[in-house]
Every structure is written in structure tokens, then in C-alpha cells.
Amino acid sequence: MRLLLIAPILIPFFAAVAALTAWRRRPLQRAFGIAGSVGLLLAAAGLFESVRHHGIQSVQIGHWPAPFGITLVADLFSAVMVLTAGVVGAAVAFYSLGSLDPERESFGYHPLVQILLMGVCGAFLTGDIFNLYVWFEVMLMASFVLLALGGERAQMEGALKYVTLNLISSALFLAAVGILYGVAGTLNMADLSRKLPEVPSGLVTTLAMLFLVAFGIKAAVFPLFFWLPASYHVPPVTVTALFSGLLTKVGVYALIRIFTLLFVHDTGYTHPLLLAIAGMTMVTGVLGAVAQIDFRRLLSFHIVSQIGYLLMGLGLFTPLALAGTVFFMVHVIFSKAALFLVSGVVCRIAGTYDLKKLGGLYRTAPGLSLLFLIPALSLAGMPPLSGFVAKLALIEAGLATAQYAVVAVALGVSILTLFSMMKIWTEAFWKNPPEPERPREEKSAAPRLLIAPISALAILIIILGLAAGPLMEIAAQAAEQLLHPEGYVESVLGGIQ
Amino acid sequence: MEMLLSLVIGGLYAAGFYLMLRRSLAKLIIGLSLLSNATNLLIFTAGGLTRAEPPLVPRGADRPTGPFADPLPQAMILTAIVIGFGVLAFALVLAYRAYQTTGSEDLDAMKETDR
Numbered sequence: 001m002r003l004l005l006i007a008p009i010l011i012p013f014f015a016a017v018a019a020l021t022a023w024r025r026r027p028l029q030r031a032f033g034i035a036g037s038v039g040l041l042l043a044a045a046g047l048f049e050s051v052r053h054h055g056i057q058s059v060q061i062g063h064w065p066a067p068f069g070i071t072l073v074a075d076l077f078s079a080v081m082v083l084t085a086g087v088v089g090a091a092v093a094f095y096s097l098g099s100l101d102p103e104r105e106s107f108g109y110h111p112l113v114q115i116l117l118m119g120v121c122g123a124f125l126t127g128d129i130f131n132l133y134v135w136f137e138v139m140l141m142a143s144f145v146l147l148a149l150g151g152e153r154a155q156m157e158g159a160l161k162y163v164t165l166n167l168i169s170s171a172l173f174l175a176a177v178g179i180l181y182g183v184a185g186t187l188n189m190a191d192l193s194r195k196l197p198e199v200p201s202g203l204v205t206t207l208a209m210l211f212l213v214a215f216g217i218k219a220a221v222f223p224l225f226f227w228l229p230a231s232y233h234v235p236p237v238t239v240t241a242l243f244s245g246l247l248t249k250v251g252v253y254a255l256i257r258i259f260t261l262l263f264v265h266d267t268g269y270t271h272p273l274l275l276a277i278a279g280m281t282m283v284t285g286v287l288g289a290v291a292q293i294d295f296r297r298l299l300s301f302h303i304v305s306q307i308g309y310l311l312m313g314l315g316l317f318t319p320l321a322l323a324g325t326v327f328f329m330v331h332v333i334f335s336k337a338a339l340f341l342v343s344g345v346v347c348r349i350a351g352t353y354d355l356k357k358l359g360g361l362y363r364t365a366p367g368l369s370l371l372f373l374i375p376a377l378s379l380a381g382m383p384p385l386s387g388f389v390a391k392l393a394l395i396e397a398g399l400a401t402a403q404y405a406v407v408a409v410a411l412g413v414s415i416l417t418l419f420s421m422m423k424i425w426t427e428a429f430w431k432n433p434p435e436p437e438r439p440r441e442e443k444s445a446a447p448r449l450l451i452a453p454i455s456a457l458a459i460l461i462i463i464l465g466l467a468a469g470p471l472m473e474i475a476a477q478a479a480e481q482l483l484h485p486e487g488y489v490e491s492v493l494g495g496i497q
Numbered sequence: 498m499e500m501l502l503s504l505v506i507g508g509l510y511a512a513g514f515y516l517m518l519r520r521s522l523a524k525l526i527i528g529l530s531l532l533s534n535a536t537n538l539l540i541f542t543a544g545g546l547t548r549a550e551p552p553l554v555p556r557g558a559d560r561p562t563g564p565f566a567d568p569l570p571q572a573m574i575l576t577a578i579v580i581g582f583g584v585l586a587f588a589l590v591l592a593y594r595a596y597q598t599t600g601s602e603d604l605d606a607m608k609e610t611d612r
Contacts, residue, residue: 130573137580141587148591156595157607163588164517164525170584171532174577178540181570 002059004050005072007043008082008121012036012089016114024106030097033110037086037093040117044079044086051079052474056481056491058127066493067191071127075488076478077326081124081253084330087460088245088337089117091453095341096238098449099348104149104236112149113242116142120246124253127492130177130187132254133170136218140166143247146239147231158234165227169217176210183207190492193261193485201265208263208270212255219251221311222280225304229288232303233296233353237344240296244303245337249329252310256325259314260482267317275315279406282308282413289420295343295353295428298420299336302379305413306332309394312406316397322479324393327472331378331386331464338375338457342368345450346428355424359433367451369429374458376425378465380418386464389472502542509535522592522602529588533581537574544570 015036022028051074058073119139126132148159184195220228232240285305292298313325350358362369378385398407509531516528547566554561596602
């Protein structure tokens with residue numbers, strides 16, 4: 001049981017080390033990359049099952065008792081996040097075998113992906129806020145290199161913006177952690193949750209705002225999201241899929257964690273603010289997307305828009321809303337990763353990401369068109385798919401708390417999402433190709449290695465939609481644990497008073 | 498002492514942000530490093546300043562007697578310095594590569610991806 005908690009961090013770590021020792025030997029690196037990702041997926045599934053049956057689990061690293069040592073904790077929300085990360089990691093690992101150029105693969109792509117996965121899982125599992133900072137840095141460092149790997153001009157420009165904004169965010173995060181330690185005398189999140197009520201409320205709110213800005217930059221919320229559309233479309237599509245699925249979501253995870261566990265002293269001030277930010281994020285993201293004609297830039301703006309829905313559930317702060325957020329998180333990670341992977345296949349077939357130059361893909365690749373439609377319609381919230389269930393829960397929760405403005409925004413943004421997904425559909429798949437088809441042989445079919453991971457994600461999206469009842473039950477349980485942090489505190493600190 | 502350090506920290510933050518608002522790539526990097534150093538000092542100050550009281554346990558006792566400096570903020574700063582150093586080294590290389598590929602040190606010239 002204890003090993004299960006550490007495994008999602010150790011497996012990618014060992015895979016990365018092994019892959020590093022196989023420097024420039026591509027087959028070996030590939031083998032280690034696949035082994036690490038699949039191993040992580042299995043470990044995450046085991047952890048999820050264990051947490052579902054035995055409740056919240058924690059382990060004290062090095063046997064230092066709770067508030068002093070580093071704690072790893074897995075509640076249901078963490079376990080769900082780790083499992084989702086495992087699925088995306090495995091899908092991307094298989095996809096990259098078929099899509100990546102040999103140079104990037106031999107110069108450290110596989111170990112970097114494993115380190116990124118390690119950082120992400122570490123951030124999901126840690127129970128110590130300074131340790132969270134360290135995991136963020138591990139993850140960021142890997143993402144910096146992944147973004148710049150290849151050295152194209154666009155990549156350099158994108159990476160500079162990404163690195164600068166993320167370093168500012170890290171500095172703010174670290175400053176907030178330092179002040180937090182100064183006022184509360186502890187950094188263990190469970191311990192903080194007990195001690196923060198004794199700290200003057202104004203000071204705690206100030207700290208909450210510092211954390212909000214720091215994590216807000218990382219999660220790309222309104223008005224802090226501009227780095228994302230400027231950088232996410234520059235690296236190879238596997239990297240973008242991984243980033244879109246995991247990195248911003250870690251920021252959202254951190255926001256959810258601190259605004260349910262630590263900063264719940266003044267929900268009348270903080271949570272309506274979160275709700276307002278959520279609404280603005282949805283609107284600005286989707287409006288940015290509507291104006292784009294580049295496949296990947298359009299999807300990048302949609303990442304921003306979807307972050308708004310996640311925050312909406314946090315801002316509403318009811319059991320149903322948080323359950324909706326947990327469900328939405330899984331849904332959006334799968335859908336977004338699938339859409340980016342589809343855009344990669346489209347570029348492979350047609351040679352461009354420019355929607356104006358694309359066309360006629362429905363005729364040449366009908367299977368791919370279907371694989372695009374499933375996540376696209378799910379993102380827009382069409383009924384049998386996962387997005388519908390998640391949005392329904394969020395909107396029901398909004399109506400129940402009489403937050404009609406944000407509900408109206410969420411519904412309007414759904415229509416605009418559908419509109420821009422249909423724009424991709426008509427431009428890339430439906431309309432006739434702009435110029436007479438160039439005779440290119442490899443145009444006909446995409447390699448199976450690229451299609452298989454997308455199909456797996458698409459099937460998962462359908463399953464999420466069809467098995468919504470039992471899965472929503474799990475999400476509700478996770479929300480229950482988030483809203484009642486006593487269980488979390490009890491699991492970490494045990495009987496210590 | 499707290500007052501003095503607070504002023505230093507504020508000055509460092511201000512200088513850091515000022516440098517980052519310039520269009521020069523090199524100043525951007527210097528600004529970033531000032532920012533991370535200001536943060537380290539902030540942790541140090543927020544953790545409480547204690548002068549000449551090392552956190553040592555005297556022989557025969559099981560905890561330090563009397564007032565002692567809290568070692569934890571210093572441990573945090575040490576971690577932060579190491580991470581900041583690594584990140585800064587990477588940022589320098591990245592800036593150099595960006596300069597090589599774009600042929601310019603002007604941040605305004607790096608807008609090709611924004612169109």
C-alpha cells in the first residue's frame with residue numbers, strides 16, 4: 001500500500017534514468033519510455049483502486065513524523081488525477097513512436113517526458129506545500145527543455161515567453177510559501193489547514209491572493225493566460241498534447257487543493273472572485289479561439305476556455321459543483337489530448353496546420369474524421385459524450401446556488417465552442433481542398449501507431465459519457481473528501497495533536 | 498533589521514520587474530535572477546531574523562535551550578537557490594540560442610509566432 005503511493009513517482013524516475021543511460025540509442029530509449037509510461041499507468045490504476053476501497057492514504061517519507069517530514073497523500077481526487085496523467089502519458093508515449101523525428105528522440109525526448117510525468121505525479125501526491133514547489137520546478141524544467149528541443153525559430157520564441165512567465169509565477173509561489181511559513185510556522189498542508197484559522201484573516205486572504213496569481217499564471221486563467229497561446233503551438237504535437245493534458249491542469253489542481261484545504265476562511269470573498277475569473281476565462285478563451293485559423297492555435301485558446309469551467313466548479317463550492325469539476329477535469333484532459341493528437345495526424349497527411357489550406361479530409365481519411373468528431377463534440381458538450389455530463393453537473397450546481405450569470409456564460413461559451421469545432425470540421429474535413437490535390441503517396445493513410453492512441457482516448461471519452469452514473473458517483477466521493485478536509489488531515493497527522 | 502531587509506527586497510523586486518519590462522534579452526535574464534534572489538531574501542526575512550543564535554543542541558539536552566534561529570527557512574532558501582541556479586543556467590542558454598536563431602536581442606523582434 002505504501003509502495004503504491006510512491007510508485008507513480010519512482011517508476012517514471014527509474015525509466016528516465018534508464019533512458020538517460022541509453023543516450024543516442026533510440027530503440028533502447030523507446031523501450032524505456034514505453035515501459036515507464038505503461039508502468040506508471042498500471043501503478044496509477046492500482047493506487048486508484050486502493051484509494052477507492054480503503055480511503056485516503058498517506059506515507060511519511062523517511063519515517064519523519066507528519067508535520068516535520070515530507071508527506072505523500074492520496075485522496076480520491078489525487079488518485080483520479082494520477083490515473084488520468086498515466087492514461088495521457090501512455091497514449092502520448094505510443095503516439096510519439098510514430099510521429100517524432102529521430103533527432104529529437106535521440107536527444108533526450110523520452111527521458112524528459114518521464115521526468116515531466118514524475119513531476120506531475122509528485123505535484124498531485126505531495127502533502128507539503130514547499131515540496132509542491134519543488135515538484136512544480138521538476139515539471140517546469142522538463143517542460144522548458146521539451147518546448148525548446150529542436151531549436152526551431154518559433155520554438156525559441158515560444159520557449160522564451162513560456163520560461164519567463166513561468167519563472168515569475170514560481171518566484172511569486174515561493175514568496176507566498178515563505179510568508180506562509182512566517183505566519184503559520186508549518187508547511188505541511190494538513191497541518192496548515194488546522195493552524196490557518198488562528199492566523200489573522202486579512203493576512204490569510206492576502207496570501208490566498210498571492211497563491212491565486214502564482215497558480216493562476218500556471219493554470220492560464222484570465223488575465224494571466226497570454227503565454228499559453230503564444231507558446232503551446234510551437235513544439236512537436238506530442239509535446240503539445242502532453243502539455244495541454246497535464247501542465248495547466250496541475251495549476252488547476254493546485255488551485256483546487258489550496259482553495260478547499262487551506263483558504264476556506266473567507267469563502268464569501270475568495271470564491272465569488274474565483275467564479276468571476278472563471279467566467280472571464282471561459283469568454284476570453286473561446287473568443288480568442290473563434291478568431292484563429294491555425295489548427296493548433298485554435299485548440300490552444302480552447303485550453304484556456306476550458307480552464308474556466310474547472311474554476312467555475314471550484315467557485316460554486318458545493319458538492320455537486322466540485323464533483324462536476326473532477327469529472328470535467330478527466331473529460332477535458334482526454335478530449336484535449338485527443339484533439340491535439342488528431343491535429344498532428346492531420347498535419348502528417350496534409351502537411352499544414354493552416355485551416356485555410358486544409359480540406360477534403362473527410363473523403364481521404366473518414367476514420368480520422370470520426371476520431372476528430374468524438375472529442376470535438378465532447379468538448380462542446382454533446383449528449384452521449386463525457387462533456388455533456390460534466391457540464392450538466394456544473395450548470396445544475398450553478399442553478400442550485402442561483403449563480404445565473406455564470407451559468408449563462410457557461411452555456412453561451414458551449415455554443416461558441418461548438419461553433420469553432422464546427423469551423424475546424426468544415427474547413428479541414430468537409431470543404432473541398434483549396435487547390436487540386438497534389439500527388440503525394442503518403443497522403444492516403446496515417447500510420448496505425450498514430451491512430452491507436454487516439455482511438456483509445458476516443459473510446460475512453462465515450463465510456464466516460466455512457467458510464468456517467470457510476471463514474472459521477474466516484475467524482476462525488478472525491479468532492480466530498482475535498483469539501484470535508486477532516487479526513488485528509490486525520491490521515492496525515494493521525495492522532496498527533 | 499527587518500525594515501532594512503524589507504527595503505532591500507522591495508528594491509530588488511522593483512529593479513527586477515523594471516529590467517524585465519525592457520526590450521533587451523540580457524536584461525530580461527538579469528531581471529529574472531534579481532526576482533529569484535529577492536524571493537530568497539523574502540523567505541529569510543519572513544521566517545524571522547535571529548542573530549547569533551545557532552540552532553545547536555547542547556550536550557546532554559534533547560532540544561536547544563533558549564532562543565535559536567529557525568533552520569527551516571534557510572533549508573528552503575538553499576533548495577530555492579539550487580533550483581534557481583539551474584533554471585537560470587537554462588534560461589541563459591535559451592537566450593543565447595534565441596539570439597543565434599533570430600539574430601536579434603530585441604524582444605519585440607520575437608513576435609513571429611504571434612501572428
